[in-house]
Amino acid sequence: MTKRPLFHPATAAELEAYGRQLPHGILLYGKAGVGLETAAQQLAHYAHASTIRILPEYNEKVDTEKGRITIGVVRRLYELVRTKSDRPRCIIITAADTITTEAQHAFLKLLEEPTGNTTFILLCHDPQRLLPTVLSRVQQLQIRRIDRHQSEALLDSLTIKDAATRSQILFIAEGLPGRMTALASSPELLEKEAAKLRQARAMVQGSAYERLAIIQGLKDDRGAALEVVSYMIVLLRREVSSKRTATAETVRLLEQLEAAQVRLEANGNVRLTLAAAML
Structure with missing residues (x-):
């Protein structure tokens, strides 16, 4: 049995609603560790769509720490969307807040001219780093933190019983299932x-x-x-x-x-x- 992704109840309902009728472009934003990638995959799942991930690059290699999404990456997107697809497809742009200004201007044309059954899903932690013109052309959905009851239940599922450890994890990452799971799985990371x-x-x-x-x-x-x-x-x-x-x-x-x-x-x-x- 596949385990259901963990989202705030309101977020779960919004994802399902958008997934049943995907817009041409949608921005998912929230705190690091809240589950942006998981939310994007859930949208694609509801839409029965294939997925393609676009990641920041540094020195022509994928690098989520130092990388940016440049004009070169966006030009490759133009080539990609020209290829036909018989089923819906979601192009997931991870760390969309690293898109350079030049690349954002080029990306606008893709947003302004819907291409068949292709949806762009932008993921970012800080929407203000995107141009207002980009923001105006996508639907925006905040991925909320899960609530306290869900956070406690997650720690239970991760078999974290020690009260002090639970307290530390909740203080550091309450409501952020990805980060909570990482901390619970790594005593070294938690101590850090x-x-x-x-x-x-x-x-x-x-x-x-x-x-x-x-x-x-x-x-x-x-x-x-x-x-x-x-x-x-x-x-x-x-x-x-x-x-x-x-x-x-x-x-x-x-x-x-x-x-x-x-x-x-x-x-x-x-x-x-x-x-x-x-x-």
Whole structure:
């Protein structure tokens, strides 16, 4: 018996509705680990469609870390859609937010001129990186996090019984079935993430000296710095929401960290950005 994919109930209903009558283009977006690839496959399943995956490339090789979807990739898409298909087909564009601006302009023509029974499914975590003209030509569907009951049930199915481990996984990845499964399956990965969470707590609660030491350790690792900042934001948001009146200092720090997150994502200097927010 095939195991059904795990989605938030509202998302599951929306996927089925779209899958029964696929639009020419649809954007699926959500947090990393929420199941974008799974959602795309589910759409294709409902439509009885074949699938073709398009992935970012770097130095002419598939690379989901450093790669981009370039004008060259889009030109290959033009050739692909010219081939006829007797059955519906879904072209799944993974990491659509890595499409270069030039490539997006070229891709617009494919969206503007529907081709037979072909559907483009774009997957991304940040829709704002796509041109407004691209966004206006696709249906948009947010893949929601699964709810707390579903998250607990997933941990049960993964046989995670230890209360501390369950608590850690839920704090780090509640509602994100892909990430929860990865953490539950790898104690090493869970410890790595837990270490970043400990750094985040120390940054929020520690002295200026402790903060400076952590910043020094993060200065050459933008990815880790962004994750620690994300954890700090979560910690502070929970603190704000748990109190009727948050302190002005907490609110100020939260605002500074949200601004720092934006600067880091825009390739701002890691050490200077963190120091400006925390010291």
